[in-house]
Amino acid sequence: MLVSLSIYWxxxxxxxxxxxxxxxxxxxxxxxxxxxxxxxxxxxFGFMVLVAIVLFAVAYLM
Known part of the structure; x- marks a missing residue:
């Protein structure tokens, strides 16, 4: 998890x-x-959060 978050610093x-x-x-x-x-x-920032939520939801539903 830490490695995957390091690309977003x-x-x-x-x-x-x-x-x-x-x-x-x-x-x-x-x-x-x-x-x-x-x-x-x-x-x-709001747009990026919205995109992150959509991507998380898509990944969670798959």
Whole structure:
């Protein structure tokens, strides 16, 4: 189990970097960039959790 989870250690860092870069392309002020990065990060995290739940359910039903 530990070995299979070790491939996901980079996901929080990728989520942070991608949300900051995406927000920086939309806004100029740092305050706006950080607020939008937080919002975008929450949405992306929710999407990843939803995908994980669906994959877990599919694996559990098989």
């Amino acid at each position: 980079h996901l929080p860092l990728m989520l942070l970097v991608i949300s900051l870069v995406y927000s920086a392309t939309r806004h100029d002020a740092w305050d706006d960039i950080l607020v939008e990065a937080f919002r975008w990060g929450i949405r992306m």
